[in-house]
Amino acid sequence: MTKTSTISRRRALQAGLAGSAALVAGCATSPAPAKPRVVVVGGGWGGLGAVRALARAGTADITLVEPNEAFMSCPLSVHYVATLQPAQDFQRSYEGVDRLGIRRVRAQATAIDRAGKAVVTTQGRLPYDFLVLSPGVDYIEEGVAGYADARAQLPVGFRAFEQAAVRTQVERFLQVGGNFVIGVPKPPYRCPPAPYERAFLIAEQVRRRGVKGKVVLVDANPGPVPPPIARPVLNAIRTVYANEIEYVTQTDITAVDIGRRRLTTAMGDIPFTEANLVLPMRAPALVRQAGLGERWAAVQLPSFRSQADEAVYVVGDAQGSPLPKSGHVAFGAGVQVGREIVRRLAGETIAAPTAAVPLPGGICWASVTHDEAIMINVGATFTPGQAPKLSFQVDEVHSTGSGKGAVEWGRMMWNNMLA
Numbered sequence: 001m002t003k004t005s006t007i008s009r010r011r012a013l014q015a016g017l018a019g020s021a022a023l024v025a026g027c028a029t030s031p032a033p034a035k036p037r038v039v040v041v042g043g044g045w046g047g048l049g050a051v052r053a054l055a056r057a058g059t060a061d062i063t064l065v066e067p068n069e070a071f072m073s074c075p076l077s078v079h080y081v082a083t084l085q086p087a088q089d090f091q092r093s094y095e096g097v098d099r100l101g102i103r104r105v106r107a108q109a110t111a112i113d114r115a116g117k118a119v120v121t122t123q124g125r126l127p128y129d130f131l132v133l134s135p136g137v138d139y140i141e142e143g144v145a146g147y148a149d150a151r152a153q154l155p156v157g158f159r160a161f162e163q164a165a166v167r168t169q170v171e172r173f174l175q176v177g178g179n180f181v182i183g184v185p186k187p188p189y190r191c192p193p194a195p196y197e198r199a200f201l202i203a204e205q206v207r208r209r210g211v212k213g214k215v216v217l218v219d220a221n222p223g224p225v226p227p228p229i230a231r232p233v234l235n236a237i238r239t240v241y242a243n244e245i246e247y248v249t250q251t252d253i254t255a256v257d258i259g260r261r262r263l264t265t266a267m268g269d270i271p272f273t274e275a276n277l278v279l280p281m282r283a284p285a286l287v288r289q290a291g292l293g294e295r296w297a298a299v300q301l302p303s304f305r306s307q308a309d310e311a312v313y314v315v316g317d318a319q320g321s322p323l324p325k326s327g328h329v330a331f332g333a334g335v336q337v338g339r340e341i342v343r344r345l346a347g348e349t350i351a352a353p354t355a356a357v358p359l360p361g362g363i364c365w366a367s368v369t370h371d372e373a374i375m376i377n378v379g380a381t382f383t384p385g386q387a388p389k390l391s392f393q394v395d396e397v398h399s400t401g402s403g404k405g406a407v408e409w410g411r412m413m414w415n416n417m418l419a
Contacts, residue, residue, distance in 0.1 A: 035061040036345050039119050039128040041109045041286070043071060043094065044160065045327040046134030046316030048417040049334025050341075055100040057342040062102040063126055065109050065119065070094065071418060072160040074191065075327040075364065076410045081157065081167050082201035083174070084370050092418045109135065112290035114309055130341050133287060133297070134316035134334060136160075137190050137325075140280040147277065150258035154275050158190050166198075169274040174205055177213030178273030181263060183253045184219040185280045188296075190317045190325045192225050193366035193376065195278050196233050200368050203244035215245045216270060218263070220252045226324070228392035229366065229376055236368045236398055253277060283318040296320025302357050302382045303350065304337050313337045321359075322388050324378050328362025331417065336360060356383040365406035368398035375402040 038054055040047045043066030054062050071092045079085040098104055107123035112131070119126045139156055141147045147154065157166035173180045180202055184195040199217045206213060217237075224233040237247050248267070255264035256277070263270040263277075282288075282295045292298065297314035298307040301321055306312040315337055316330035323329050340350060359380035366374040377393040395402055 035059065036129040037061045037063070037127055038130045038132065038341060039063045039065065039126050040132045040134070041065045041119060042134035042136060042316065043068065043097070043104075044074075044134060044136060044316065044330070045413075045417065046330035046334040047132065048097065049331040049336075050132045050134065050313075050315065050338040051097060051100070051102060051334075052417065053335045053338025054341060055102060057338075059342055059345050060130075062100075063128075064097065064102055064104045065107055065121055065126065066094075066104065067106060067108045068160060069106060071414075072163070073327070073410065073414065074158065074160060074163075074194075075413075076367075076406060077163050078194065078197050078201055078367055079370065081163050081170060081198060082205055082370075083167060083170055084201065084205075087164065092414055094418070096419045097417075109286055112286065112292075112312075114290060114312070117311065129311065130344070131312045132334070132337055132341070133292075133312065133314045133318060134330065135284045135286055135318050137281040137317045138284045140282055143185075143280045144253055144277060145255035145264075146258065147256055147279070150256050153258055154256065154277055156277065156279055158194065158278065158281075166276055169276065170202055170205070173202070173213065173274040174209055174211055176273060177211045179214060179216050179271060181216045181218060181270060181272040181275040181277075183263070183275070183277040183279075184217065184221065184225075185278055186220045187225050188325055189278065189281045191327075191364070192324065193229060193233070193364065193374075195219075195276075196224055196229075197367045198276065199245055200236060200241065200366075201370065203241045204369050206244045207241075213273065214243075215241075216272070217245055217247045218251050218253055218265065218270065219247065219249045222250050226392070228394050229374065232374045232395055232397055233366065236374075240368060240398075281317075283314075283320070287314065287318050293320055301388060302336075302353060302359055303340060304333055313341070322390065323359060323380055324362065324364075324390075326362050326364045326378070328364060328413065329360050329378070331413065332360030332362060353382070353384055356381045358382075359388055363409060365402060365409065366398075367403070367406065369403070371403045372398040372400050373402040373406045374398045375405060 038060045073090045077090045107121040111120040155165035203215045224230040315333040317325040361379040374395045379391045
C-alpha cells in the first residue's frame, strides 16, 4: 500500500465516521473532510510552477512559504544591474497568486522535520502531507579566501532583490573607471550565461559613456559555459567588445584582499575598482540539514522526488540533476511536480518509466547589448539507467530578433506565474 493510498483511505474513513455521527444526531449534512496539505517553500519560478498546477486541481490545501513580499525576476534583470532599466520592470506582486485561494506565509523556512512531516519557519510549524522545495541557492563563500570580510562590498547578486547592490557597484564604476572584474566559477551554478551577459551590458555602458576603464572577465573554465554557447559568446567578445572586455580563461580566483582591492589567482594578482565575484553555489542549508543531499538535493528522475523521502520533491536550482539551473526549467519542473502530487492525492500509482521520457526543457537568453541577445533553447530526455541527455539549439550570433524574443518571453513567463 502506498503512502498516498494510506492518506486517502484515512481521510475517507474520517469523513465516513463524521457522516455517521451526524446522522445519529439527526443532522442533515456532515462537515466536509479536510483537504490534504501541500507546503511549497520558495515563491520563485519553481515554487510558483508547483503552486499553479496544484491550485488548478483544487484538491489540496496549499501553503506557500516565501519571505519576500513581492517577486523579483533574476532572468532578464541584467538590464537593471547595468543601469539600463528600473527595478520595477522586473518586479511583480503576489496578488494573482493570492487570488488562487492559497495561504501565503511571509516567513523564512529554517528546518524540515521529516519525521513529524512539518516545515519549521520563523512564523511557526507548518504540517504537510507533501512538501515541494524550491529554495534557490546558497553561495560557497569559503571557496574564496577573504570573501567573508569583503561580502558587503562585493555582492554576488544571483538571488532575487540582491541585484540592487551590484547595480550600485556598476554605477560607481561608470563614474570613476578602472577595472570591473567579473569572476566565473566552474559549473554547476545558477544561470550559466549570466556572468557573460553582465560583462556585455556593463561593457556596453563603458563604451556609451566614454568611461576610462574595462571589464575583466576571469573565467575558471577553458571557455564560456555551457560549451554550446561558447561560439556566439566568444564572437560577441571579439567583434563587439574587443576594446572593452579582457577575457581571461582557466583562471580560478582563490582569494580577495578588499583593503588592497586585489584578487589572487595562480596567474598573478588582478587589481580591481569594483568586482562581481560569482561564487560557487550549493543548495541552501535547509536542504542539506534535512538529509536530502550534500551539495545539491538528490532527486529521482523524472519525478524530482527526493531520493531520501517519498513525500518530498525538490525543484529549481537546489536539485542536483544535470538539468540547467534556469528559471524556465525550474517552472516546468514545478508544474510537473504539482501535477504528479495531484495524481497521487487522487490515489493513482505513478509507474516508473520503461523508456525515454521528456524532462522539463527551457529557453533562456544571453543579452549581448540592450537590444540584442543570444537565444539558448535546451531540451532534455531521461531513459532509465542512463544519465539525462541534453540537446541545445543556440543562435550562431546575437540579434535584435532574439533581443525582442527575450522581452516577450519574460512577459509571458511572468504572466504564467503571477497573473
